[in-house]
Amino acid sequence: MKNTLRQRIGEQFSLITLLLWALRVGVFIVVLWGSINTLASGRYEASTWINLVIAGLAQGSIYALIALGYSLVYGILRFINFAHGEVFMAGAFTSVFVAEALERSGFFPKYPILTFAILLIVSMTSSTVVAVLLERIAYRPLRNAPRLVPLITAIGASFFLQYTFRGLYGSGFHTYPEFGQLWGVWNIAGMDIQIVQVFVFLASLLMMAGLYLIVERTKTGKAMRAVSEDKEIAALMGIDVNRVIVITFVIGGMLAGSAGVIRGMYQPQGIWFFMGFHPGLKAFTAAVLGGIGNIPGAMLGGLFLGVFETVGPTLILQGLGIPAANQLKDAIAIIMLVLVLIFRPQGILGEKLAEEKA
Amino acid sequence: MNDNNKPILELKNVTTHYGPILMLKDVNVEIRPGETVCLLGGNASGKTTTLKTILGMVVPTEGDVILAGDKISGLNTTEIVTKGISMVPENRRLFKRMTVLENLEMGAFIRTGSKGIAEDLERVFELFPRVKERLGQRAGTLSGGEQQMVAIGRALMANPKVLLMDEPSMGLAPFLVQQTFDIIQQINEQGTTVFVVEQNANMALSIANHGYVLQTGRIVLADTAKNLLENKMMRQAYLGEV
Ligand SMILES: Nc1ncnc2c1ncn2[C@@H]1O[C@H](COP(=O)(O)OP(=O)(O)OP(=O)(O)O)[C@@H](O)[C@H]1O
Numbered sequence: 001m002k003n004t005l006r007q008r009i010g011e012q013f014s015l016i017t018l019l020l021w022a023l024r025v026g027v028f029i030v031v032l033w034g035s036i037n038t039l040a041s042g043r044y045e046a047s048t049w050i051n052l053v054i055a056g057l058a059q060g061s062i063y064a065l066i067a068l069g070y071s072l073v074y075g076i077l078r079f080i081n082f083a084h085g086e087v088f089m090a091g092a093f094t095s096v097f098v099a100e101a102l103e104r105s106g107f108f109p110k111y112p113i114l115t116f117a118i119l120l121i122v123s124m125t126s127s128t129v130v131a132v133l134l135e136r137i138a139y140r141p142l143r144n145a146p147r148l149v150p151l152i153t154a155i156g157a158s159f160f161l162q163y164t165f166r167g168l169y170g171s172g173f174h175t176y177p178e179f180g181q182l183w184g185v186w187n188i189a190g191m192d193i194q195i196v197q198v199f200v201f202l203a204s205l206l207m208m209a210g211l212y213l214i215v216e217r218t219k220t221g222k223a224m225r226a227v228s229e230d231k232e233i234a235a236l237m238g239i240d241v242n243r244v245i246v247i248t249f250v251i252g253g254m255l256a257g258s259a260g261v262i263r264g265m266y267q268p269q270g271i272w273f274f275m276g277f278h279p280g281l282k283a284f285t286a287a288v289l290g291g292i293g294n295i296p297g298a299m300l301g302g303l304f305l306g307v308f309e310t311v312g313p314t315l316i317l318q319g320l321g322i323p324a325a326n327q328l329k330d331a332i333a334i335i336m337l338v339l340v341l342i343f344r345p346q347g348i349l350g351e352k353l354a355e356e357k358a
Numbered sequence: 359m360n361d362n363n364k365p366i367l368e369l370k371n372v373t374t375h376y377g378p379i380l381m382l383k384d385v386n387v388e389i390r391p392g393e394t395v396c397l398l399g400g401n402a403s404g405k406t407t408t409l410k411t412i413l414g415m416v417v418p419t420e421g422d423v424i425l426a427g428d429k430i431s432g433l434n435t436t437e438i439v440t441k442g443i444s445m446v447p448e449n450r451r452l453f454k455r456m457t458v459l460e461n462l463e464m465g466a467f468i469r470t471g472s473k474g475i476a477e478d479l480e481r482v483f484e485l486f487p488r489v490k491e492r493l494g495q496r497a498g499t500l501s502g503g504e505q506q507m508v509a510i511g512r513a514l515m516a517n518p519k520v521l522l523m524d525e526p527s528m529g530l531a532p533f534l535v536q537q538t539f540d541i542i543q544q545i546n547e548q549g550t551t552v553f554v555v556e557q558n559a560n561m562a563l564s565i566a567n568h569g570y571v572l573q574t575g576r577i578v579l580a581d582t583a584k585n586l587l588e589n590k591m592m593r594q595a596y597l598g599e600v
């Protein structure tokens with residue numbers, strides 16, 4: 001009796017494994033087939049691909065900056081702050097008014113670097129204030145509530161913030177002024193490389209390096225890691241857990257605020273109260289992709305998603321004969337997420353959560 | 359040592375509840391400076407709860423916890439730790455994804471002077487030469503015995519006046535148990551007051567000055583370790599004599 005049961009479980013297990021493998025091989029073949037078709041058609045030169053990758057890295061680094069906010073908070077509270085997209089919006093939307101004023105007054109054309117610094121400060125401050133208020137007012141009172149409660153609260157907070165900002169700043173679109181110096185191209189080895197994309201990538205990388213240093217090297221960063229592993233023991237070490245949680249929201253807010261300015265410089269149009277939703281969703285995808293709670297994972301997940309959704313439609317979908325492939329980049333991002341989760345449920349760099357929760 | 363007769367840590371008529379459930383009833387414990395005191399008792403008798411009550415992780419519903427004359431019950435854990443109590447928790451509870459060195463650093467989180475911290479790090483290395491060899495290793499990958507060393511080291515890094523230990527012998531091979539108790543004795547001789555919770559009564563009483571026995575949340579015996587070792591009831595209930 002015992003034996004047959006075990007056998008049955010064994011069979012079922014191998015059936016699922018078999019199906020998963022069939023799926024994996026299937027996906028691989030489709031991706032390969034599409035790519036080969038596209039490449040064989042000879043419609044694109046190598047420089048096109050390189051440009052697409054660079055554009056993807058630029059887009060991805062904005063996702064990564066926002067994704068870090070999701071991941072940091074998840075790491076500490078095991079909770080998805082679904083209002084984090086609005087934290088990003090708060091910075092971009094507030095700073096666009098300062099940017100417009102500085103342009104009108106003639107300050108911006110004269111001192112573009114100073115303007116950039118001012119915008120960064122304004123945006124990061126606004127985002128941080130929103131993030132900290134969120135934690136204080138919406139999440140802290142629910143710290144010991146069942147997990148679903150703060151999650152739903154976060155969704156509510158997201159709407160609340162959107163419409164608060166609409167009330168504050170109106171429902172119209174705003175446009176970031178153009179940083180003219182960034183809008184040229186560099187000609188490197190016969191390829192035209194957009195300066196702004198390189199700038200966006202490097203600026204984000206700098207922010208992320210800063211974050212990495214804080215988390216790995218400073219006392220506060222170590223306290224953050226300790227709290228994320230075991231709050232009770234962290235408190236036993238004399239770490240003020242509430243303070244560490246606030247600091248986590250502050251850092252997430254600062255990164256989102258910097259992403260707001262960088263997004264404004266890279267894609268000046270469409271700054272309005274709803275602008276946080278879409279990048280928020282993508283960044284959340286990126287965070288899960290990289291392994292939620294894992295800091296390098298969020299960075300990698302963001303870059304990966306950006307590159308994949310920029311290169312993927314042209315490379316894979318066109319080769320499969322799908323028309324207007326570029327409009328499917330969101331679909332491809334989500335398919336990407338599902339696939340990664342099928343292959344690696346814990347995300348690219350995520351550690352096995354099962355063991356940790358036990 | 360002129361204050362030797364005044365307790366450094368004292369539980370006075372402490373009663374603790376988990377919600378509506380009574381867990382500790384009228385617990386009185388006195389620990390004098392420089393002593394090793396042990397708290398014995400079977401599973402679920404409330405030993406861990408007693409330590410959590412001292413540290414403010416559980417707030418007593420009645421009675422006071424007093425450290426060096428000052429009432430500390432009612433303060434939060436951070437404040438109590440800052441006043442000079444640290445603990446080696448049940449099951450070690452290291453920060454598994456952090457390195458051994460980072461774990462030790464976390465133990466010294468509340469301290470400022472880097473000189474004192476460096477000295478205590480050296481002291482930990484002297485007690486546990488093995489720990490020094492493993493500083494860069496993730497704590498989660500250490501063996502059980504090594505984890506126990508780091509957990510004790512981490513608690514010492516706070517340079518506590520009183521060191522609380524929750525079942526340090528748990529899950530260790532017999533020769534490691536002996537070694538751990540030797541270390542506890544050594545720590546005590548270096549001047550740290552020790553309050554150790556144990557199920558291994560023989561071992562604990564062999565190094566302690568005083569012992570208390572807890573049964574379903576009440577202290578049923580309190581005496582010098584020597585007397586407890588000879589106590590008839592004690593011998594039957596806890597020391598494995600039929
Ligand atoms: N947070 C809590 N809420 C409710 N009951 C609790 C809580 N923590 C512990 N208890 C209960 O209190 C009782 C005593 O627990 P405690 O951990 O103090 O026992 P212990 O003497 O340390 O036992 P052991 O030797 O097994 O570690 C147990 O029955 C336990 O289930």
Ligand SMILES: [Mg+2]
Binds near residue numbers: 406524
């Ligand atoms: Mg216990």
